Amino acid sequence: MPAKQARHSKIKEVVTAKVVSSQEELLDILKNEGFDTTQATLSRDLHEMGIVRVPHGSSFKYVLHHEDNSEAIRQIIGMEIISVDNNESTVVVKTMPGRAQGVAIYLDKLHNTHIIGTVAGDDAIIIIPDRHAHTEILVQKIKEIMH
Template structure:
């Protein structure tokens, strides 16, 4: 199966079901005879632009561009475990595998205080315009956590 076809199939699955883990998505793919490694699936989800939302006590994937207009600060406060600042940079700790998904959201949300992101497995580095912007964002997020 071509990668683009697999991406379309994953999009269809998450629109039809509230899938909350990569394992659930991987199991659904395997049920259709499509076998991918966890690394490939992780990359697919990042490329597709999936994010997790929490509604009604349930956490599940949605397409980032299909979520309601989000307040970036509130969204980050709900999805990160901790925040630390170093000069003009913010370091967010997330659940394993969630940093890249959050990076997609931050990069896709216009906020002139943020220049860009770098993500690992559970760490998201947000590079801010200056120290004042980083301090402002850190304060807003900390107040909501």
């Protein structure tokens, strides 16, 4: 099994079996299991695998997004969105600091046919619609998530 596949398999195994609250903790677990990887690689892996960090009691934990595509996740994502705005060609979503990538992953996983792509920073997401006419539709869909 190639290294990336083996690492992804181990990451999935760990986040489904344990409560892992930080990338640092997950990196330590992976290193103890013989996977020598960097934080940047781990961050890309989590994004590719659709693994998101969600509240867990007074802390956080990582979960496979598609395994927990519940109303609770939608509500959490809705709380992380501060505002949504648009012009003729793009939609901009403002989020809580550090949450733009998680929200963008959630939006990408919705597989909305009107979204060509998303670009996330720390606290903002740019959404490119498939047509100018669909920007308002996307704004309304995101506002539904917020409420």
